Amino acid sequence: MNRTPTSRRRFLGLVSGLGLTAAAGGVLGGCARGGQDASEVVVSFNDLSQPFFVAMRRELEDEAGKLGVKVQVLDAQNNSSKQIADLEAAAVQGAKVVIVAPTDSKALATAADELAEQGVAVISVDRNIVGAKSPVPHVGADNVAGGRAMADWVVKTYPAGARVVVITNDPGSSSSIERVKGVHEGLAAGGANFKIVAEQTANSKRDQALTVTQNVLTSMHDTPPDVILCLNDDMAMGALEAVRAAGFSPDKIKVLGFDAIPEALARIKAGEMVASVEQNPGKQIRTALREAVAKIKTGAAPKSVSLTPVLITSANLAEASRISEVK
Structure with missing residues (x-):
């Protein structure tokens, strides 16, 4: 109408x-x-x-x-x-x-x-x-699969179980909802010894993630988490800062992120962060723009395109789409 x-x-x-x-x-x-x-x-x-x-x-x-x-x-x-x-x-x-x-x-x-x-x-x-x-029509990474990849890493790395903190991104966004779903599914599949001991939002912001992590570590100082899963990399940077300030080494509390931004890739390369999920923002937006142009020029209805996320670690850093930006 x-x-x-x-x-x-x-x-x-x-x-x-x-x-x-x-x-x-x-x-x-x-x-x-x-x-x-x-x-x-x-x-x-x-x-x-x-x-x-x-x-x-x-x-x-x-x-x-x-x-x-x-x-x-x-x-x-x-x-x-x-x-x-x-x-x-x-x-x-x-x-x-x-x-x-x-x-x-x-x-x-x-x-x-x-x-x-x-x-x-x-x-x-x-x-x-x-x-x-x-x-x-939607162009994007499979965020459930991305969250599950993070959880699968935890299950594989800690076969006897682990205490996990999850820091979520923007409430109400499908990416946050789906990543959380993937994390929960993956940890549940690992068994009852994989426990989410805290789950809070930091609204995709580094400073908020710093504060959230500081509060979590203060409340759990005697029994700190094994892993902190941050559902974007900017929050992972804040979590890393809080972990370091609290006196924990990268081996004591492992931090994973999502987005594979250059700063996160540099931290992975340096051994300060263990992993980040690559979802290729460039391919997403380029594909969406090509679909838009095709609609204008030919009238073709835009198609949905799902991209497969990849967990980037020190072993496969070369696969990250933005690795060339790492100094």
Whole structure:
């Protein structure tokens, strides 16, 4: 169903109020800045302060240049209301395809439905959109498998059992929900001796993970955990700092992360961190952009593409997509 004139005026006012031009994130692909030309492809990232999405944006810029396509980038700043408003405004501005990494997988369902009603194709990347009337095509890693890979490492490394702390990322995001599911399934398969002794969110933030880990280690000083599983690498950096500050060696409390960012890879190389799950952000966003361009040029419906995550350790560092960035 198309929007009424009143509804369209409301959204045009929203565009003006939000200032949703190139300044909201930038127009890529060699086009003029300043918002004079509408972008047919809009990409909304949930939070461009996170290293994973910074890398994904860089890969997007490169692919947009190769394809010769103009792309507008928006940063939701981890705010679902802002992301929904951004997407509604993008539709008014004439976007034909929206690629979105949702702040909250369920919160964006209605917005996805409304965009579809206006003929705007939606593709989710990294995180699914859950609850839309029609399934939203998704490009991303299998996060359940990624979480299970972390748990499988624990079970293999500690055959007699282990005390495990899980630090989760953004509540409500499909990536967090699915990674937690994989961790729980993998540890449960190992048996009753694999115990999650603490599970808390740090909202994907390094400083929050530092505080969470400090509090956990203080409360468990006499019986510290064997392993800390962090569901993104920025949080793993915070956990490592807390472990070191508490006087524990990397062998005493082992830290695993998720995303295989260069800083984590460097820590693995140095023996300070044991592993991180590679989910190839570059391949995710490049694939999503190619699907978007195909939709615009040929009308082909975007397809879902699932990537297989890989647990990166010191034994297979060369397989990490960003290993060339490690000094």
